Amino acid sequence: MAANCEPGEVLERLACTLRDERECSLQIEPQRQLAEALVLWRLKRLGDAWELLLSSLMEEAHANEPTYWILRGMLARTQPDGSAQALRAYRQALVLDGSRADLHYNLANLLREENPAAAENAYCRSLQLDPQHSDCWHNFGAMLHGLERSTEARLSLQRSIQLDPNAANVWCDLGNVLVALDDAHAAQRAFLLAISLDGMHGASHVNLGAALVAGLEPQQAITYLKRGVELQQSSADALFNLALAHLHLGEFTAGWAYYDARLSLTKDLGAGPPPTAGAMPESIEECPRGDDPPLVVWSEQGVGDGIHFCRYLALLEAARIPFEFRAPLSLLPLYRDWLRLGDWVVPATKSTDQTDQRPQIPLLSLPRLFGTTVTTIPSQLPYLHAPELPPDCLKVPEPPGGLAVGLVWASHADNHKMYRRKSIPLTLLMPLFLTMLDLDLIDLHCLQCGVDEVQLQPWAQHERITSWAPQLTHFGDTAHVLNQLDLVISVDTAVAHLAGALGKPTWLLLPYSADFRWLQQRQDSPWYPGSMRLYRQSALGDWCSVVYQLQEAFNRLFLLDLDAVVSHTFER
DSSP: OGGGSOHHHHHHHHHHHHHHHHHHOSSOOHHHHHHHHHHHHHTTOHHHHHHHHTSHHHHHHTTTOHHHHHHHHHHHTTSTTOHHHHHHHHHHHHHHOTTOHHHHHHHHHHHTTTOHHHHHHHHHHHHHHOTTOHHHHHHHHHHHHHTTOHHHHHHHHHHHHHHOTTOHHHHHHHHHHHHHTTOHHHHHHHHHHHHHHOTTOHHHHHHHHHHHHHTTOHHHHHHHHHHHHHHTTSOHHHHHHHHHHHHHTTOHHHHHHHHGGGGGOHHHHOOOOOSBSSOOOSSGGGSOOTTSOOEEEEOOSOHHHHHHHTTHHHHHHHTTOOEEEEEOGGGHHIIIIISOOGGGEEEOOSSOBTTOOOOEEEGGGHHHHTTOOGGGOOOOSOOSOOSSOOOGGGOOOOOSSSEEEEEEOOOOTTSHHHHHHHOOOHHHHHHHHHHHHHTTSEEEEEOOOGGGGGGGGGGTTOTTEEEOGGGOSSHHHHHHHHTTOSEEEEESSHHHHHHHHTTOOEEEEEOSSOOGGGOSSOSBOTTSTTTEEEEEOSSTTOHHHHHHHHHHHHHHHHTSOHHHHHHHHHHO
């Protein structure tokens, strides 16, 4: 009969037997009580196990028993603010017996968030004592991935899989590591293996969907993401990636409907908290009118997003919806003067005013509010206008024989993942530009700021190359310089959006897995019609293909073969 029972049933019967024997016994039986606590732990009856373990008689009886302290530590971690208690319990166990691999493993799990260095030492000690501990290899790899030590993480997770090849959650974590290592195909295989092992593993469906979106397969991604939404009970991550898949395909109605899920992912997207405690309108009809308190619109995500989507403020104004726009300090001059909003723009605050009940909405939710489709994008250019002539320090000299060309080659260095994907080494671009510089076909104006500006130093003395970084104190200054240029060449940064908003001819250099707003396989942008041309990588990381496309574009622009010109020049 017992042979046909499920493991949970067996444990439950054992727990009842141990409890009954304990209650009938006239004397305390320490080992029997500890066994009962362990069974309750495995049954996930954590409250009952914790209550039993905390009895003074139990602690007295097992004061010198490492197993008792290890179990107490594990249970303490399940209690509110129990980390300190858990640490004390594990340290007591270490005093009694430091040779137990499970003790070092549990200690590492406790420390991995607050003290990764100590956690790493504990994981390594556990693996020294028990190299076959698959869970330890798994958790160690997951921690290394969180520390952006992805190569080491891969090795650790692969070792875990060797020991337990049927662990779906480990395959899923390995897939995430492979994504970080830009091995998209291997990542997809890992997620598919996880799903084959456990069809109910929601994270694998979501992560596979996200990988397919990044791999430019959004249509296939939607199937897995919808299943992920079902399995993870509409998790924000699943919904957000579903939004990206639809937006990549130009299915804006469905995409914007899911896109508000990003507001639960503020750590990754930088949306920040809402500025008021007021409700978010779901439609234009719910927005304030006339003398109603104004709608508080708050900037979110990156500077480029703010410049890109600030065009929607004009729609609010046209619809006679009173609003107040909370903007970051770096963009205040741009919004107040170039967007001509004046007092409607106020500095952003970082905390919510719970007493402020005015309605609020994040800037990137306005496309949903206005029901934007690909054909109804507010695309009138320019939507930023110079308030005045530039100051003398920002005047671009007239190019004597050609075009004034602006250049930005790197993304913001603080975002390591985006930086690696979006940035192109200047050494790849300069040979193309030097040819035209020496032929007086262009003047090059570098608008790169920050740490990547140093890449310009080998060419900084060229008489036709100007670095504007020292003069650019805010984006209003950058706009003044851009407004005087004939052409802007930029990777996907705020400067590219600023040039597009000014209606300047812009050549945008895109990675293989480009942002959703650039759609798929298009060489133009409905967001910046007639002014922006897109040059995409033909394969992941292949910037050489983009440089080749640029050379062809310049050949067409000047109606000559630059390579032939150079050869002819040297032959003479």
